[in-house]
Amino acid sequence: MNDEQVMHAMGIDDAYHVERVLASGAGGTTELVTLDSSGPFVRKRIPAKLARRGVWATLAECDSARLPRVEATYEMPNEFVVVCDYVPGENLEQLVAARGHLTEKDALQIVTQLCEAVGALHARGIIHRDISPTNVIVAADGAHLIDLGIARFRVEGATRDTTQLGTYGFASPEQYGFAQTDARSDVYSLGRMLGYLLTGVMPAEGDKYEAALDDEALVSPELRAVIKRASAMEPSARYQSAGALAAALGGEKVAAPEGPTGSVEPPTFEPAPRRSGWVKVLLAVMAAVAFVAAVAIILAQTFGSGEKDADSAPLADEPAVSAPVADDEPAGGDGEPAGEAPAAEAADLEIIESGWSVDSQGYVHYALGLRSTGDVEIELPGVTITGRDASGNVIFSEEQYFSAAPSGEIAYFGGQSGNGGTAPATVEFSPIALQDYNIGSEAQSSAFSVSGVSVLPERYGVTNFVGEVTTEKDDGSDVGSQVAVSLVLRDESGAIIYGCITFVSRPAVGESTSFEVSPYGVPEYATYEVHAQGW
Secondary structure: OOHHHHHHHHHHHHHEEEEEEEEEEOOEEEEEEEEOOEEEEEEEEEEHHHOOHHHHHHHHOOOOOOOOOEEEEEEOOOEEEEEEEOOOOEEHHHHHHHHOOOOHHHHHHHHHHHHHHHHHHHOOOEEOOOOOHHHEEEEOOEEEEOOOOOOEEOOOOOOOOOOOOOOOOOOOHHHHOOOOOOHHHHHHHHHHHHHHHHHOOOHHHOHHHHHHHOOOOOOOHHHHHHHHHHOOOOHHHOOOOHHHHHHHHOOOOOOOOOOOOOOOOOOOOOOOOOOOOHHHHHHHHHHHHHOOOOHHHHHHOOOOOOOOOOOOOEOOOOOOOOOOOOOOOOOOOOOOOOOOOOHHHHOOEEEEEEEEEEOOOOOEEEEEEEEEOOOOOEEOOEEEEEEEOOOOOEEEEEEEEOOEEOEOOOEEEEEEEOOOOOOOOEEEEEEOOOOHHHEOOOOOOOEEEEEEEEEOOOEOOEOOEEEEEEEEEOOOOOOOOEEEEEEEEEOOOOOEEEEEEEEEEOOOEOOEEEEEEOOEOOOOOOEEEEEEEEO
8 A cells, every 4th residue: 555545544444433342353353433423333444464355345246135234445554444334233142142042933034034144145156154143133124144254255176265264163164174165164054053043052062052952842853854954064965055944944845956056166075086095084084073073173173284393493583494304213113014904003193292272262272293103104193182170070072183194204283172161171182093094105295395484463362473385295196285284382391382273275396385374362482383284
């Protein structure tokens, strides 16, 4: 922006009067504002790097009465600002808290209206990605879907979303790295929303939510079947569009699709095989994940690693990045090929180190280093993460699966775990027993290097770690077309205290692409590392 543009934007900005701040967080600040004698309006001040300008521009052309009406947008030096109409009313969280739960009639009316709003977005290629109780306002004329702060367009050819965002319990599994989001991702959220309205129980409460769904005094068998189908883990098993879900809520029988349908074209899942055993591995892991209660968090922790141990450097001096170093420790194990022997005899999964911390909401942010003890790579290794309270009682237990554990090198992965609300006193990480299909070959995967990492000043609670990742080797056999970039934070003693992950498109061999890891509310740390692995 030139000086004239800055002055013009500041003049517009100053013309609004802030009545009160409605919310503030990593995604920016939301204010209730007036302009002279008009208003009130909702003004969203979004960090420039997080702004999805195309989404807001498209929304401005949308005439759905159930979506925000964009009054104005303008650019500030470090922010993108959106002014929308204000819808007076309660959000669904407040409404359910006051009533305990809604009647079937009221719940169906609200979710049907939300299907109308979501359908309008999907018709323009927009996926909302955060359909949650606080983002639905119930006004005199019905339900309004608000806050498109993390909405995005579907990207043709992408295998997953670049950023993993959403409200736990309502966000679809795809939003945690399993695949790219599409129309069916919002259908998943709508199904969970209906279950929440009818039971008054947050889906994040796991067994309690499932038990409430099974209570016929709260949910009829017919509606329970609709909810189960809408919120199926596998996207192809859901209703394929918001319109199809609305039809089912209206009593119509909606047949399972023979192929992808819906107003936003769903992604295809046709990855090139990494090696001959990949299909068996993928099917086995999908089957295992399907039975894990906390599906969203399980899938959230996918796949970031460094090629080898990374040198740690003090924050005050220079950034630490992942860089190959000599590994003096033996790989361990007897190195014999799997053959007819059990997988564990050929190799085993070793957790070299791990560490964690808890955020203000009670979620665990962890990082760990994995390695194969044999001469072969372990494909899709799993780790059980168990949180206990001060008395030793289990408060959560989850299985997390990762892309690969190499032989002779340490692969680092970051992630998030836990139920939220209850902070554990201890967290344990233990390898899941290997099966024959976990054993890969001696061939190594593609290699990546990370360079130029720096830390930007904290803003709105977000600390940005930026740099570049370069493809050093690409054997062409890795599934997907992205690179998982993991951040690992350590304290002064060198112990891991935090981990998180993001994804970038994979550059060609010898080429680089920039990345930005943007964790919110990181703990105090002494050193940091960034690791990259193909995915």
